[in-house]
Amino acid sequence: MTNKSISAIFAETAEPRLATPGMNKATIFFLIVTVVGLSCGVLAFIFGHHVIYNNTREMPWGMLISTYAFWAITSTGLCIYAAMSHVFGGTRMGIISNRMVWMSIICIMGAFATIGVEIASPHRMLIYNILSPNPTSNIWWMGTLYGLAVGCMIIEFAGIVTGLARVALILGVFGAIAEVLANSCLGGVFATLPARPYWYGAQLPIYFLTAAFLSGAAATILFNVLAYKIRGEQMSHAVHLGVKSAGKAMTLVLILYTVATFWRLVSFYVGGPELGRTAADALISGPLSINFWVVEVCVGLLIPFMLIILSRLENVGMMAIAGFLVLVGQFVARYDLVVAGQIVPQNLGWDGLPSYFSYIPSIFEFGVIAGGIGVVAFGFLMGERVFGKTFTQKEHH
Amino acid sequence: MNIEDLENEKNEGIENMPLQERRKFLQMGLAVTGVFLGGSVLSLTSASHASSQINPDLDIPVEGQYPYPKHYSMVMRQNRCIDCERCIEACKQTNHVPDAHGAYRTAIQERLTTENGVEKREFRPVLCNHCNRPPCVRVCPTKATYKDPETGIVVMDYKKCIGCKTCMAACPYNARYFNEEKYAIDKCNFCIDTRLAEGKKETACAAACPTGARIFGDLKDKSTEIYRLLHTPDTKIWVLRPDTGALPNVFYMNA
Structure with missing residues (x-):
């Protein structure tokens, strides 16, 4: 590695034929989306987070937190599958795992970009996360572990690019473990708040x-x-098998996730605190019901399930549409989860409060979301151009 | 003695039990629930240890074994509140609460209820409950909010607050808000810096209350009114959202 200059490494990994005018335009477009979108978040530091975002005392978390969770969760998934195939060879996804590692890094960058402009004082975080850590805090663990995970994955990816397979393998395992633990702590952030049934x-x-x-x-x-x-280009047979393998995994997890969603909601109607039931009502028949039934259930679960069956795991175009719809459903599912947890007033019955608070994200929040999507799309395109051969190299072995 | 023999025993009844014995039994029950208050206590455990950093060996505390050198609490005599909002104003003045929407350390909630067919307006003063198992303190990533080791008051170290707002999400009492001037989360701290530090014995809100609805004091000090109120027999005492297990230190009664 040491003998190779950086430009020589990039010469080996780059895919110059992707530097077409169309690709250039798309890359620049997403770069602009990133800059403009995240600028909305930068405005929060100038005019105040409380001015720019529509969060309130009663609903301190909004779409930026849910979108952070969405990207972080997606990153974890990509990283786990990559490590499983890379390390254990448990699936046929090994052939596409380099791209998955890259996209896992990019998705977590999308997550960091989103939460970076959501947190009121990130500079204090950099200092006091280290100087004054709280080991009982899920947020502390989540931030630390995602930070660790992205560090591991960047070294892993550098190992992949430079041909240090052993480094890549070991760091890949550590990265995946850190991602799973971080994901668990992210769930724990919400799961350990008895105030929010x-x-x-x-x-x-x-x-x-x-x-x-x-x-x-x-x-x-x-x-x-x-x-x-x-x-x-057409996918090679091996890549097709890898994508098929991901399709199988998606189908299986679609079923598990649907079952989990069903019982999760049922549990609120068999007893327990009224706040939880009223929140579940928000999804079933209240202000989040269109989000839930149309987007989460139909767009995000049922239609992808039907598309997967129709594709018979052969038609990759159809599978890609199913994958896209799942991601749309998951994005909205995170939003609904974050909002439903706070939408019911804790002192319901007092002050003549309605059953639900009203929360509509501000235009700037939508801007930041677009910025996060821009980060991921730009990262994807740049990855294909700069590391394209790395992503496909296994096909030629 | 086996169970059959026990079943054949005649019930002694409690009427013959000596007073001392009954007291001992009551004390045991209160100690087990972490409460050592003489009133009729509903689901509250004022002195259960929560902050093991103070004394990790501390088990369920009984009188004389409170977790903190002082144990500041507040009693809300709810039926005395007339919604004059002098408490809110005094708090704002004393603690420099910004004049912004949603910015307050204490508030008064109200609702209409019907009692014996008569409509009645009810007021309920609220503020930080300075819980003994404070969810906000547990979730803060940087220990920007913590239990003051001397007083048990939940305080803020503003410079450490990153503004993640997890404490706001975690609080069962909606007691926290984003202070745009400090650019950090702010909350009631029982006037620890603005009044208690100057030797005053009451919070601004309690001092301003014209009806004595808010009684503030050190629960460990038997000479305080708060001690007397919480140890008055047959007083119905309750806390807000006991189901969250936060072990609040603000007690409500109609007295």
């Missing part, structure tokens, strides 16, 4: 991990199909 409970961390397996498989299918789409 809609979140509180032992199921949520497992639910988050299930969501990671679902989003990860969906993202694997989508990004791989897109990678070949932009190349204008």
Whole structure:
């Protein structure tokens, strides 16, 4: 490695034929989306987070937190599948695992970009997360573990690019372990708050991990199909098998996730605190019901399930649409989860409060979301261009 | 003695039990629930240890074994509140609470209830409950909020607050808000810095209350009114959201 200059490494990994005018335009477009979108978040530091975002005392968390969770969960899923195939060879996804590692890093960057402008004083976080850590805090563990995971994955990816397979393998395992633990702590952030019955409970961390397996498989299918789409090439048989393998995983987890969602909601109607039931009502028949029934259930679960069956795990285009719809459903599912946990006033019955608070994300929040999508799309395109050969190299072995 | 023999025993009844014996039994029950208050206590455990950092060996505390050198609490004599909001104003002045929407350390909630067919307006003063198992303290990533080791008051170290708002999500009492001037989360601290530090014995809100609805004091000090109120026999005492297990230190009664 040491003998190779950086430019020589990039010469080996880059895919110059992807530098087409169309690709250039798309890359620049997403770069602009990233800059403009995240600028909305930068405005929060100038004019105040309380001015720019529509969060309130009663609903301190909004769409930025849910989107952070969405990207973090997707990153975990990608990382787990990559490590499973890379290390254990348990699936046929090994052939596409390099791309998955890259996209896992990119998705966590999307997550960090989103939460970075959500937190009021991130500079204090950098200092006091180290100087004054609180070991009982899920947020502390989650941040630390995701930080650790991304560090491991970046070294892992550097190992992949430079041919240090052993480094890549070991760091890949550590990265995946850190991602799973971080994901679990992310679930724990919500699951350990008895004040919020809609979140509180032992199921949520497992639910988050299930969501990671679902989003990860969906993202694997989508990004791989897109990678070949932009190349204008047919997938090789081996890559096709890898995508098929992700499709199988997605189908299985779709069922698990649907079952988990069903029982999660049923549990609120058999007893327990009124706050939890009223929150569940928000999804079933209240202000979040269109989100839930139309997007979460139909777009995010039923239609992808039907598409997967129709595709017979052969038609990758159809599978990619299913993967995309799963991701849309998961995005909205995270939003509904975060909002439903706070939407019912804790002092319901007093002050003439309605059953539900009203929360509509501000235009700036939507801007930051677009910025996060921009980060992931830009990262994907740049990855294909700069490391394209690394992603496909296993095909030629 | 086996169970059959026990079944054949005649019930002694409690009427013949000596007073001392009954007291001992009551004390045991109160100690087990972590409460050592003489009133009729509903689901509250004022002195259960929560902050093991103070004394990790501390088990269920009984009188004389409170977790903190002082044990500041507040009693709300709810039926005395007339919603004059002098407490809110005094708090804002004393603690420099910004004049912004949603910015308050204490509030008064109200609702209409019907009692014996007559409609009645009910007021309920609320503020931070300075819980003994404070969810906000547990979740804070940087220990920006913590139990003051001297007083058990839940306080803020503003410079450490990253503004993640997890404490706001965790609080069962909606007691926290984002202070745009400090650019950190703010909350009631029983006027620890603005009044108690100056030797005053009451919080601003309690001092401003014209009806004596808010009684503040050190529960460990038997000469305080709060001690007397909480140890008055046959007083119905309750806390807010006992189901969350936060072990609040603000007690409600109608007295």
